[in-house]
Amino acid sequence: MSAPTTALRTGRDPYHIGHAPAAGVPEYTGHGAGGPAPKRIVVGYGFWIFILSDVILFSCFFATYTVLIHARNGGPGPQEIFDLHGTALETACLLLSSFACGLTSLAVARRNLLWSEIFLAVTGLLGAAFIGLEVHEFYGLVARGDGPTRSAFLTSFFALVGCHGAHVTAGLLWLGTMMAQFPAKGFKASIRHRYLCFSLFWHALDIIWIGIFTVVYLIGKITP
Amino acid sequence: MLLLGQLAGCGRAQLQPAGPISAAERKILLDSIVIMLAIVIPTIIATLGVAWWFRSSNPRARRQPDFVYSGRVELIVWSIPALVIIFLGGIAWIGSHDLDPAQPLPAKAAPLDIQVVSLDWKWLFIYPKLGIASVNRLVVPAGVPLHLVLTSASVWNVFWVPQLGSMLYCMSGMAGTLYLEADHPGVYRGESAMISGDGFADMHFDTEAVRRSQFDAWVASTRSAGPALDDAAYRELLHQSVPPHPYTYRAVRPGLFADIVMLKLPPGDGPRGGVANVQPVGLR
Amino acid sequence: MTLLGRLTWQAIPFHEPLPLFSGLGVLITVVAILAWVVAKGYVPYLWREWITSVDHKRIGVMYCILASVMLLRGFIDAIMMRTQQVMAYDAPGFLPPSHFDQVFSAHGTIMIFFVAMPFVIGLMNLVVPLQLGVRDVAFPTLNSVSFWLTAAGALLVNLSLVIGEFDRMGWLPYPPLSELRYSPGVGVDYYCWSLQISGVGTLMTGINFVTTILKLRAPGMHYTRMPMFCWTALASNLLIVAAFPVLTATLAMLLLDRYVGFHFFTDTAGGNSMMFMNLIWAWGHPEVYILALPAFGIYSEVVSTFSCKPLFGYRSMIYATMAICIISFMVWLHHFFTMGAGADVNSIFGIASMIIAVPTGVKIFNWLFTMYGGYVRFRTPMLWSIGFIVTFAIGGLTGVLLAVPPADFQLHNSLFLVAHFHNVIIGAVIFGAFAGYTYWFPKAFGFVLDERLGKWAFWLWLIGFWVAWGPGYVLGLEGMTRRLQHYDVAEWHPWLVVAEGGVVIILLGIIAQIAQIVVSVRTREQRRDVTGDPWDGRNLEWATASPPPAFNFAVLPDVTDQEPYWDMKARAREIGQLTRPEPRYEPIHMPRNSPTGFVTAFLAVVTGFALIWHIWWLVLLGLAGAYATFVVFAWRDHDEELIPAEEVARIDRANRAARSAALQHRQLRRETQRESAE
The missing domain is CATH 2.60.40.420 (Cupredoxins -  blue copper proteins)
Incomplete structure (x- = not known):
């Protein structure tokens, strides 16, 4: 008798660590006195804390960017290197990708494999398009001699935007793994929990991008 | 106690000032130590004393196993360190401004x-x-x-x-x-x-x-x-x-x-x- | 580009006998131990029960073992430094600057990241789930990954002993000295990559424990019923989550500077080295409290248990803990008052730093009042705690002194500062770790450590510490700066000789601790803790057997009081039998063992080593391996196993019987005492 079948039979969340609710205690919420929370809450909560720590990581790069924005070393400033059209397109890609990710969540909630895979694919393609545009922008700058080694300002710009890009790339790897797991494993609890984390991650990257778009590109256009 | 010993010993460097800045800094240093020792030494003695007096083999100690909260004690334990820090904070604020490294000295001669x-x-x-x-x-x-x-x-x-x-x-x-x-x-x-x-x-x-x-x-x-x-x-x-x-x-x-x-x-x-x-x- | 990147035979210090032979000695010891393990056929046991274990207790024990081994390594560095400074009065001594600088850098790095951190994290692992009355942490496999990544970082640091060199500018690599221009060697790279790897592990520990403490607690355990150690662990892990990303980001920036020519902290092209100072201390100061707060929690547990009284001012202690947690993020600038930031900035940060002394002082007074009116038993953990209060009071005093900017102008970077942080790190964190180690050892292993040798160790450490670092304060006031490979000031020499004596006394203390383990293991049958409650404890970790079964509690305890186990015992004594009738035992799901952590760490070592030596193909291979590990882990179907109800019942009944017998025995003894009194 394997673990999941026992759990199915007794109707319990098979991923809890703890014990079954005693009579009279309806549901463990994890708040205060209720006893251990169910796995779904624990996983989501833990991932939220990870995202918060990631936001702190980004805030360090934001801070260095604002410190170094005027350290041009004779090189170009934000006004000369930013192309808002390309960036607007990037932003559109990422926001639409997040929308597709939201649609995937709905499909997953309905246990619909086909639509889950389609929306995930759309999410991934839009994400890949974002990365492609970003690589294009970086390549153009480096080719002009305005790479990260040119000045401290460019260093901080490449690091901040590149850190976000690296996150998106890692997200794409994860997304590919998820696309393989849905058909292979079905919508069992652990896979759904993992998808919950992925969507949190993807949306969080969107929020960080909004910060970058505002602080780096929009404000950069009006920074002397 | 070691600190007192070293103060008495009087090192050759910071504690033997040869200029107005180091003299003023030594004063702040020693004043701060004395102010804090006034709290720290009684605390250490009280810790050792209480621990020893209430040793489980002492028949004369009055046991109060339910003494776990007292508003009056709480007030004192928060206010003693707070008062010391308010006092020292004042010293730090005034001292930082008087002895800011970039602060010109009162000129007896052109620097x-x-x-x-x-x-x-x-x-x-x-x-x-x-x-x-x-x-x-x-x-x-x-x-x-x-x-x-x-x-x-x-x-x-x-x-x-x-x-x-x-x-x-x-x-x-x-x-x-x-x-x-x-x-x-x-x-x-x-x-x-x-x-x-x-x-x-x-x-x-x-x-x-x-x-x-x-x-x-x-x-x-x-x-x-x-x-x-x-x-x-x-x-x-x-x-x-x-x-x-x-x-x-x-x-x-x-x-x-x-x-x-x-x-x-x-x-x-x-x-x-x-x-x-x-x-x-x-x-x- | 060569196959082995920058790695050549020159990386092995053939011309320097000291590191070569010490490295070889370590290597031979490790190989000998491994050979012995293999020959004895222990490998399957170790693999099954320890290396792949995701049990928080096993992981906690492994953390503590790692910390102890690294303590020995760091202590050897300390002996070398002290000896060098004794010998180097107007003489070159036995360590050239290039080696001496590596020794103090390795000492600091190891003691903070691979001794103090793993020790407190190990004790948290061992105890927090037990105190919360649950079966494991929130993410058991992640927990194993965290531990093995920490071990991987420690391994890389030690690898630098024989292959290449370690960083030469102290435990924090300030640029521009740490930039490629001034440090072209691999030392800084070893430092950065080992800390990046172990830092990721620590961050995951932080996430794991915050989630565990906030989301997994026994029924009835409100926030205001959580044991003090759990509160301090919560505060500490919140600090980890908030501070360690800053370390990761800062080291990443330094690495970008060094590897691909970025200009974050360089002295050219607009880089700003002061930014490194601000960033690293925005992590570095909270780090101090990441270490100190759990130690405060341990003292709270120990003082309360060995005074036979609940903790005095429990709520006040919670406020104090959380106040320290928050204020610790607002004081980082006090590490560089001498940068010339201006009087307003300096005094604001100085005062903020002093404010931390208020909740800390409150804690000391509350421990004092916990003892007041209690039955104080001077067992070894209690001695460590009292030794801590006395030592820490002085360390706190010098700390507040350093927070007064004009005083700091004359003490910063002198041995006074070094004496201060040794005073608080040894006096608070290490003493706390030892108190916790002695206190919870019976819980982990089922027998009590030898008291006599434990007390020897305590006295030797306490006296040794003061003999070693009392002179540090004097030397600081005599104008001696830190990290001097040689000097020509006659007044400093006698004090350094005294300090060397202190190190010898501490060495004797460490020998006493090793002897304590040997003696205790040999006589373990006489020291068995059958009831699971050797100290007459008060919190839930004592409510289960020693060592606890894999599932910790057959049935999760119902918490109705701030000291749940004391409450249960009190009621049991009243009615003369165990409070709870035998429960209906149910099968228990426990997470299955997983080699993920070990494999990840192996790949991390390989990748880190390849990055240090610029062996790019191996880097790619390592990263691909890491992704493959992730996929394999994500693919597994059975991540839990079932402990049958009969097994649970068998284990729990044995423990109930022992407790019942102990209860009868105590009852009987009390009645006899009463009769004889009448």
């Missing part, structure tokens, strides 16, 4: 300008108004405020003459301001207080405070002999080395210090520039 450059691994002292410079030896007139401007031509260092007072970072591309003064003639040890590489331990210098007349004589003799500090000579200084003896430059290219701070001259070249033939003591 002497000195530009300090830390290099790998030596100190360069430029007297801009006098047009001379000295390596690893700082000669100053006693009783005259010193206006020091500090920078580094390589990694960070800390300029520190304990008997004169405050230390300050020397950082490349930046100029820090520090006012000091020596009250009496004497030789005071100066050092770098921040690791700067293999020759760090040898990065100390003597600060010689002399009478005005002796200082003028020193300036005159310095001007009359020795090499001149131009860009080529400065580039030699950038190599990693520990000079065996202090020496002086009879002339300094005007604007040299500003060029160092503005990074118009290159920073020290590190180990890749090759080590000059003078090795640190420890490497010999």
